[in-house]
Amino acid sequence: MTQDATPTPPPPTPFHDLDAYLAVPRVSGLALSPDGARLVVTVQTLDPKATGWTTALWEVDAAGRRPARRLTRSRKGESSAEFSAAGDLLFTSARPDPDAEKDDDDPKAALWLLPAEGGEARVVATAPGGLGGVLTARDADVVSVSAPVLPRAAGLDEDAALRKERTDRKVSAVLHAGYPVRHWDHDLGPDQERRYAATLGSAAVADDTGDPGEARLELTQLTGAGRQLDEHGADLAPDGATLVTTWNVADPGAAQRGTVVAVDTATGERRTLVDDPDADAFAPAVSPDGERVAYLLETITTPDQAPVVRLGLARADGSGEPAVLADDWDRWPTSVAWLPDGSGLVVTADEDGRGPVFLVTFDGGTPEASGVTVERVTADDATFTDVRVARDGSALFALRTSYAAPAEPVRLDLAAFVASGEPGERTPVDAVALPGPVAAPALPGTLTEVETTTADGARVRAWLALPADASPATPAPLLLWIHGGPLSTWSAWSWRWNPWLMVARGYAVLLPDPALSTGYGQEFVQRGWGAWGAAPFTDLMAITDAVESRADVDATRTAAMGGSFGGYMANWVAGHTDRFRAVVTHASLWALDQFGPTTDHAYYWHREMTPEMAEANSPHRFVGDIRTPMLVIHGDKDYRVPIGEGLRLWQELLTRSGLPAGDDGSTVHRFLYFPDENHWVLAPQHAKVWYQVVLAFLAEHVLGESPELPPHL
Template sequence: MTLTSPFSPFSALDDYIALPRVEGLALSPDGRRVVLTVATLSRDRTGYDRALWSVPADGSGTPARLTRSAKGESGVAFTGSGDILFVSGRPDADAEKDTEAAQLWMLPAAGGEARAVTRLAGGVSGIAATATASDTVVIAANLLVSATDLEADATARALRKDKKVAAILHESYPVRYWDQDLGPAEPHLFSLDLSALEDVLAASTPEAAGSDKKTDAPAPYPADLPRPRDLTPGPGRSGDTAGADLTPDGRTLITALRVQEQRSGRSILVSIDLGSGAQTVLFDEEHVDFEAPAVSRDGSSIAFVRAEDSTPEGPADREIWVADIDGGNPRRLAQGWDRWASSLIFDADDEALVVTADHDGRGPVFRVPLDGSAVRRVTTDEFSYTDVAVDAATGDLVALRSSWTAPSHPVRINRSGEVTVLATPATLPAAPGTITEVETSAEDGARVRAWLLLPEGASAEHPAPLLLWIHGGPLNSWNAWSWRWSPLLAVARGYAVLLPDPALSTGYGLDFIARGWDAWGARPYTDLLAITDAAEARADIDATKTAALGGSFGGYMANWVAGHTDRFRAIVSHASLWALDQFNGTTDSSHYWQSIFSPQGMIDNSPHHSVREIATPMLVIHGDHDYRVPIGESLRLWSELAEHHAEPDGSTRHKFLYFPDENHWVLKPQHAVVWYETVFAFLDQHVHGAAWKRPELLG
């Protein structure tokens, strides 16, 4: 099967943003088909429409489109009977009034039209868990603080809408998260028994649904739909979770619920009986998070991640544990395995866990035996894997995989690790240039490695200019495709791109992370310079034409680089941390960031102290809806660049690209085009000496 297209869209930004994108995967209970969530550019080219596609799970056949709506679909999952569930804001023909809120929809396995199975005033946020041997589903949805039930929530929402009130009263921290203002509604978990759906339909009558007579009482929840049961009715953000899973029979939910603690909190592992709503705490320790619970296929065991709080003294490990379903007989697995699980599920025979983890610039699949024997790596290619599902009948796996030369696409993995590419409606584009690895030894002897992408024709006779791209996180690795940061766009324009994993990067062990702990400006910085030296030593790299780029923590490092060396011709700083004392009190999770820095470390590692030493032209970029790294960071950076480096007439060689309606990421396709146009114009100006060309859409 040919997956790669001879057409390469990386030379034209309009072609790049039009590439279809696979964003999610679900495997049917019988293991015979995979449903993909695929995003395509909207007709007006200002957003992405999402639809569900079905492909055979054995590598045969062709994709078949399942859904088509203006509002799109997401969050796909299967019921135990094989019906497809998804979340969508599409119009509900059975509703008296379209609320425009996203609801839970079901597409029957036997065929027919999709239909809404919820009609919540505030909509459905997502599917939290489904059962494998029943038609029970747990959804996440928000209720207003004052609401005592679904009807009261609908009444209160209608009043706010009628009075055009947007104000939010907060009584706990935080008030926002990433790119969302929290409140006035709070998250809850609700259970639904979809097996009763047909019975509800048969019993539905005009009287049951409520008469047309107007009363002061809230309108009842529709009687023709199964009524969601609130599993987390407690006060506060009782539905905040770090993962959830249902037992196969759908009777018990194992979930990692968030417990509020002043400005912070911790995740505890809780068992919820769906029949009675009773909650039983399984694991709860101070300064420890319990996350990512998974239930075994026979319903007798649970697996989870246990993570102690990190402190300024060093990073804490993330441990894999298993226990009986009631919390008994807990034991740690893979104690000698120095990697962090990014996902885990039980294998088909319940004798091992199937785990993904960052590893040496890749993201393989591993098997972690429950008997305590050695961890075994399943996939050995250059890819990173996500959305892993187990075919219970064969023990094979299906997953999405990607690399820096191939966006996310579905595959099947047999027991021996052999990979078969599945059909996909999102044909993989041809990647320009080549990719290789480079590595060097840091000052302390640590191995530092990176991916290096080279443009066509790069050679000793025609060396390529080099772009140092610094990843965010900082607990992260350059090991998987990113639609937001695509080095292939730079490669298509003749640049070589270096993607290094310096100290603090994941996939190299806890000691490698600890090298940069409470010292972001020390070994992470010297590692970046050392790996850049190694790349520049190559004959096919032009060491006289280099620039540095980074976003989030990468933006922090770009700012640090700007204040500590003049070796680069240009620096791009996106969504960056500038003054740590300011950032740590205004970010959406201030307690965490303050807890991992010592007071002296916060002073010693703040880039703003070196503003006077900046000699390199900087392009500063920020979105106003960025709550993880608030806009104040770049506003202060821009002010201090002007204070110390602007000309008497106010002109400056630095630039500030501002997006009033974007967040930590630039997500709108038309804004992504502007972002890349501005970045490449700035790089061409300072790396190649070209005349500055203002992007047309910037006026």
């Protein structure tokens, strides 16, 4: 008689097992119903084979009394949730249409409507290339969607015919007449985004058979052929009469710049609201009375001057000159929304490794009054995204995240904040978590904050994630993890770059914000501008020195890693110090003269550095000084940092570094290559392989252990 084997105990946290980690559901997006009672979020989960992701929409009780409930379920998933003025829920999905005459072998995302009173969702609009970018009017039964359309197609019917011809003839070629031709991880073209509008009431009327399921929206085309809407941002006026959108225009030197235009949803007539030759305008938001448009403005850089990001305000009728708001506020706004009475704006911005909510109120109650007051609303050590304002102005709803917890829906008592004092003297409030669809995972350690002062007097701060058992008796090996950007910050949970997976293996993970990081003021960005190898590098070394002096950190066992700009900096670190036992560089810039013309938006790079600056700051010049084992990681479909960077780095490591390959080809370096991945490496099993290889490489060189690699590599 045989005894049953002892069952394997579950991992202490999801971070101790990569499969368990990948299986944790992930929350994103937030929509608020007109009556303020319902929130809808998107939850991403693994598909049954654990090789892809699927999404579903969940409803969250805005009052916090009822548990979250699932609204949709399909293999294709749902996204882009928005409430109509009547309270119906709109979303996009490529799931099968039960009313279609036949199944589609290549289904595209359609627009679906889930009635407020309940029942089944039904398709209300389709397009040959799919629909997206759902916008709804606050006070009218109007919706706007975007659709990719082939440039020679006059309308959606002709687009369908042209797409069929390309498919039948197996044509994939794209003829470009402008720049750029790529963006991050996808080719631009052959189709181009166009905007459409419709009245939702046209889909609520039953057809001749009496079945409303057959009704479809009549989509009115608002914009024609062209690349003006690539990666655009837009908003609908409350009455639905005007679409306000970013509009790309060409600049000299194969460059482009964002302007803001208003489009009449009945006639398609277009007028320009913002066209600043020295700045990019983006993220427009129309005021409740429809008379003004708030937006964000980023100045065009030069090799000597870092960008400045500010709030802008323009008249929706195109009259007058746009104005810059809170020009003396030393923070960069990241999103903007209006108060219901139009007396101010709700804004988010990076600040000190966090992303608080701020209230920008107009002195005198109107935008025409002189001056504004900027106040921090949130007290949490967290970052807030997807901020939605209740129509009565009593509350804000948002997703709250930090490096202590992933995104969760929360409520902020705006009325209590406003009542706490006079403008400029109010007390920030704590967010209240709502019963969301996903519980926060248990962490394998603790999060603390550290900082130091550099030789030039700059304050440099960081998050430090420590294993639960780290102590002077058992100090943890240190992993310096450098963020990308470089205009970025370690302020929000990342499922892709997650330090807790390393903490679960015993590492203390340092997440610093060196020069060029956002949230510390304009001067802090300017310190590193055009000199990536200077202050950013010395800041990183200074904060590493400070953390290595801790008794619970083992300064003799350290490694450095980073992705994108963080990968650039990892390469720079490898060529300028031998203090680390291993360096991991992902999607990294290596030879800046090669990178500049081949990245997806080369014109931005040419604004940032002169050829002389690029040469001085290029890591490839110091390959002979690299005496640290390096793990190079790159995806072939990375268009922001093209694969040529990784290929050249790999070849030069093996032939010109201080640790070249032996005569027999043996090397301490490794190259993890993903033929069909992009800048981030997103497929679940590829993300798992990424962590497996990184952890094995670190274990070998930092911990002195034998690497445990996936058997299928």
